[in-house]
Amino acid sequence: MRGWTQGEGPSIVLAHGITAHRDLVVHGSSHLPRAGYRLISYDARAHGESDPGAVGSYGYGTLSDDLEAVCSDREAGRPLLCGHSMGAHTVLVAALRNPEAFAGLVLIGPVSQGEYPPEETLTYWDSLADGLHEGGVEGWLNAYQAGGLDPEWRETLLRIARARMERHRHPEALSEALREVPRSVPYEGLGPLEALRLPVLVVASHDVADPGHPYETALVVAERLPDARLISEQQGESPLAWQGGKLSREIEQFAASAAVNERFGTPGNT
Secondary structure, three states, X not given: OOEEEEOOOOEEEEEOOOOOOHHHOOOOOOHHHHOXXXXXXXXXXXXXXXXXXXXXXXXXXXXXXXXXXXXXXXXXXXXXXXXXXXXXXXXXXXXXXXXXXXXXXXXXXXXXXXXXXXXXXXXXXXXXXXXXXXXXXXXXXXXXXXXXXXXXXXXXXXXXXXXXXXXXXXXXXXXXHHHHHHHOOOOXXXXXXXXXXXXXXXXXXXXXXXXXXXXHHHHHHHHHOOOEEEEEOOOOOOOHHHOHHHHHHHHHHHHHOHHHHOXXXXXXXX
């Protein structure tokens, strides 16, 4: 896994989304290191600068193994885990396995309610994978546009999409991840979430700008977690998940809360 560490203090580990790379959780913001936190960010396998995995190795179990390896390698202690989309479910799987290992979770744009996705969703991701495999970034963008974009946000979405896709060094391997990740169910139904005794901040996006991360899913996930709080942008605003500085300040406030702050450090100690 390729990545970087910035700052000193309690560790915050960032896990990105399915088409993203390590800079796109807080979008390059350096607010958290300036606020006294050690920020650890990495590219998931086949994303950004990280090497590909074998075919069949892009499920949430393996992605969570990679996350735990990063935490161990960087001596993160008991970190706060922050994940967007694919990353949100990666950190959730890790926390469900071993909640005592982490200080808390920030779930940004969760997309799964623990059910196998409908065929139309898998067809969509397969079309993106085919576009990337056959036509590179341009092929991916053509498939992305064919899926339908809100006219008000179209140019912004295409600009963001192009910038992120041009960062990936292994597009053929990434195309395999685009097929496998949507077929991986991170947890069986929502029942497992009800037993997770960790402080959680859930960041939702309204559906006009970001329909791929449904507000309803974030709401349902937050309702099932025993110690979760839901936040979002105001209607008509750019999604909070896209505003790196503002999102970082929300993460900072959550990290400074008593529930999270008392858990930072070495697992097993408070």
